[in-house]
Amino acid sequence: MTLTLNSLLAALGGLTAVGGLVLSVAGGIGWAPSATVRRRSRLERRIRALVVNDARANTSWWASGQTRLFGAALAGLGVWLFSGWLMGGLVTVAVVIGLPWLLNTSGSGKGQIDKLEAVEEWVRRMSDIHTVGVSLEATVQRSLETVPKAVREDVRLLAARQQAGWVPQDAYRAFADGLNDAMVDEVVALLILHVEDRGSGLSKALRELAEALQHEILSRREVEADRQKPRTNDRWVTIFCLVIFGITAFSGSYVEPYDTVMGHIVLAFVGVSFVLVKIWMRRMAFIEPAPRFLSSADRSGGGQSTREAP
Template sequence: MTPAELAAAAAGGCVAVAVALLVTGRRGSTDGRPVAAPASPWTRRLRRAWAVTGDPARPHVDRRRRALGWAVAGVVVWALSGWPVAGLATTVAGLWMPWLLGSTRVVRARIEKLEALEGWCRRMADTLSGGGAIGLAQAVVTTAARVDEPIAPAVRTLARRLRDGAGDRSDYHAAAMREFADDVDDRTGDVVAAALLLALHQQSGGIAGVLRQLADGVARDVRARRDIEAARAESRQSIRILLIIQAALLVLIGLTPNFAAPYNTPVGQAVMAVLLSGSAFLLVWMRRLGLGRPAPRFFGSSGEFAKTGAP
């Protein structure tokens, strides 16, 4: 490609990216009023793909700037190498690589949530045994202010509903516990929520012992998950090393004219696209394996209890 063609390609790529980002940022509203977005499957897939390109807690403007930065980096790589596939791969890798390699962070967040659940069960048991609360509902309300952060919002919402609930107490407790199970969103959380609901109905004198048994069960689950993650750590490190080697190899090929010549043809670019797509597919597969398939839930708004109407 001549310098003029490279400049034209770079300018066209920047304009296309700017227009795409502008449409993405403005699609949600017109003149300040919400507009119903299409609900086609492709639209939902694109939204999910866009959602994982950055931290959901960060402003959308930061996410758009990050996307624009990586798009410009891709255009620069394309201009320098003459390989459009390499430029596209640079943009895609910059935007989605943190998500592809982020299974460890997701699993760690799940484990921390279960550890917080274990600590909360033990705290309620100690509160009941020490006479700091009369009944499980009061124990929930009393301990809500001293819950670890991963489940703090869910516990505080549950405490507020138990404290302010009126009418049919049985149905209200069931709805509150299902909502709590949905907030935790884990099968172990379903076990705790279902046990708490049964304890609220029975109000027997052995609730503290039941809570300690629940805490012991959650602790065993946490230990098992930590052992699994420790076994997977070496594989994840190997994947990162292989990715670094692959990226370095592409750079070396680009800097060596004799090796880079075959990739300057359309067939060479097609081969590069197939190879890089295979790498991306393997990364997605490894992420799914790393996260594992979550155990099916049985409690909550979509669980069997909600379907059958059982408490």
């Protein structure tokens, strides 16, 4: 059986038609995915790790450089042997190695929002813990019992710096530097002001600041939802281009012009142009964060010691 471009297109069209029919029937009978939280199978977790590059999944099998290189070499060798097109095999190796970057269109916005939400929850709990006669340092120590996971290590480091004898203002500024967010600077500014004047009303001020953080989180989530639209378009365009490349790689005479020196140059130009367009599309969905006012670059005396004399 000879594999031709027409046969591949026909097979792809048939699969698309069957998939569309299945979705139409599912929509007609009112089927919807179950809202019950279930544990993903090992195969599903691996497929998700392949398509979505989750920064929290550091032990993902696809994140292993050796596994990715082995898969890329195997796929490239298969394309070369099956199609007889060496350049197609090399391009396949490059595509498989860069597949997580090609399909992962999510930025760091969601992770930053999750951290800010954890800060808001921590500030709200601080407002409940802090009472008359309890110092701010003791409040921070007591908050370790219920601090949200997203900022647990940052708060633990803050508490450890306080116990180690750091100047309180420097410890709070280092906490802000670690989270690197303009809204966290507002939280730290409030804590620094309390350290300097030790006035009353901190619990109320923390509660009001938590409300402001909550509004900021809602606004950022709306912006992130709008940013997700071009990211989704980017992912589908990438999948479509990869499918077309996969079909043409096995089309025989169609790719023969790319087996010459000029064809290699043209193919390299197309590949570089594709990557540049991907970068351009991602920058369209990128929004510069609000500038911080407690950044270490804006503070003088950054090279001085941050500890008090014993």
